[in-house]
Amino acid sequence: MAAELFELELYGDNVERRYRRMRPEVEAMPWGTFDTTGLPEVAVTMARKQWTGAAYQEHRTAVACAATLRALMECRAPLDLIAMASRFPLDELVHVELTARMAMELGGGTEIQFEPDHMIIDAEESLPPLLRAADMIARFFCVGEAVSIPMLRATWHAARHPLPRAVLGRIVKDEAAHGVFGFLFLDWALESMTEADRRHIAVAADRGIMAVRALWRGIEQRRTTGYDESLGDALGWLHSDAYLELAARSLETQVRKPLLERGIPITR
């Protein structure tokens, strides 16, 4: 599969108007107020790169939410639970727009090459529908989304400029429901699951946990100890040390503890 450049477009006209009516908060944000004058070029480029990367990650998360939604329908999860999850792909698309527009506000997106066929790892097709859903929910929601909540909230609090603060605030608000969703699903699904099923969920969750830890090891190896104020303004990002400290605590309280409490035998 050939690599593609990560760029995005809007259809416009009535389609955009309908979308805007669904999520009017996007246009209400203070777009066009981020003045990069006086900021070092290297800081602005880094900010563009990070916000473009955030847009790509949000896009991947939208793919994961859509794949999960299909699996929830296939396993006939409770209708109200599926309805709750049906909002998630739209939430993620809104986050894609917000983060992409932040990159454009700072001067434009940076180069990301990706493979559309390999954006997420689906559950194995041979698994029964309930376990397919559980496999993805364990990785994407019980680990990924759950650990994201405190990280996003802290980053939101660190943001000073009104624009990144509004963007991050919106994402934090939406992600709160995403973070608890995985455990709501487990509380229903585990009623009909065997010990072998629980072990399968544990393996899936462990894969997610290992991926999170590997990500943080990468940050640790390259972390910056000096905090550049101008960079902080452009990024609206947390300082590396604060991020890593909170990350370790959050993995324990938001992921490992609730999984173990539900009898999921994770080992990571």
Next chain:
Amino acid sequence: MRKRTGRKLLVATLGVGAVSYVACGGSCVANLVPPPLDAGADRAADTAADTTTDTFSPMDLVANLVAPSQ
């Protein structure tokens, strides 16, 4: 065909902050740090840091993990 007034939402500048997520799909297992991998950067040094033999991929995870500046 009806003419529409669509527009670009995200336009990339080629060569600026280039990152590649290619070859990080379902076949990537173990000994990998997650993306983004800076194109042409010190990937070998990164991968050598993780010596576990566990099977996982960066793509096992999706998360809004807004990482700090690196």
